[in-house]
Amino acid sequence: MRIVELDTFYKHFPDQESTASSGHIGNFNIFKIEDILTPRGSKLSYSRRVFYKVSLVVGHSKIHYADQCIGVEGSVLVFTNPMVPYFWERISEEQSGFLCVFTEDFFNRFENIKDFPVFQNAANAIVPIDETQAPYFVALFEKMANELNGGYAFKYDLLRNQLTELIHSAQKLKPAVGELYTSSNAAGRTTHLFKELLERQFPIDFNSQVMQLRSAADFAGQLNLHVNHLNKCVREITGRTTSQLISERILQEAKILLKSTDWNIAEIAWSLAFKEPNHFSAFFKSHSGLSPAKFRLTQND
Secondary structure (H helix, E strand, O other): OEEEOHHHHHOOOOOOOOHHHHOOOOOEEEEEHHHOOOOOOOOOOOEEEOOEEEEEEEOOEEEEEOOEEEEEOOEEEEEEOOOOOEEEEEOOOOOEEEEEEEOHHHHOOOOOHHHOHHHOOHHHHEEEEOOOOHHHHHHHHHHHHHHHOOOOOOHHHHHHHHHHHHHHHHHOOOOOOOEEOOOHHHHHHHHHHHHHHHHHOOOOOOOOOOOOOOOHHHHHHHOOOOHHHHHHHHHHHHOOOHHHHHHHHHHHHHHHHHHHOOOOHHHHHHHOOOOOHHHHHHHHHHHHOOOHHHHHHHHHO
């Protein structure tokens, strides 16, 4: 899985300065779509960005996401988050529009970006806009671009407000519906993305860090799939259930934390998204044969 860092992204724009390097908290920038077009017919290759994106694209494209393909023509708004990989396939030769990139710490001084439905899953992330709606959104992007290039001392606070207006305006509209792939390759892609989402949550480096996706239903919701369909894909490819794979990875991380940190059992349980420490202790003992405390003692002896 290719991961696109901000430094990698900005290498394509040597004349653009990252706001992260200007002493401002977080990163925010606006680009024109025509400046970042990838070649047509590029090989299908999912990648995950470390930043959020809001795109306004005019042209014919296909967006591949888990086991879905969403075809877009005309004008469309696309919202992507750092959690889930996707692939944008350009169909038409001519495409135009705007691209807004920003990091979580830029926006979260204002609100929690993860609370907005357009950034939670593909079901809400792709929003077609018609000819009467397009001028309004174009004007919003142009307003943000002009503000970004201006000298107003509080421009980043204003940009957060303008970005919030853009998000809310899009959420009022009806999102696009994708077509499901039905081949075994689709099951493989879905399983691959599930594993990527699972591994994305580790390692847990701080006791303030908490797993966000804990159950098969959590992962299915992030991938915009029915949980039964996700389970079917994972079992077809791995021969095991989604819950088994999640539990094994949580157990592995639990052992690492017990061996390598001095966190108490409650802190480890909380980081691994257990509501109660005794629930974590029961889980750990059922899978390892030892309580967390006894396991830690055996490692320290």
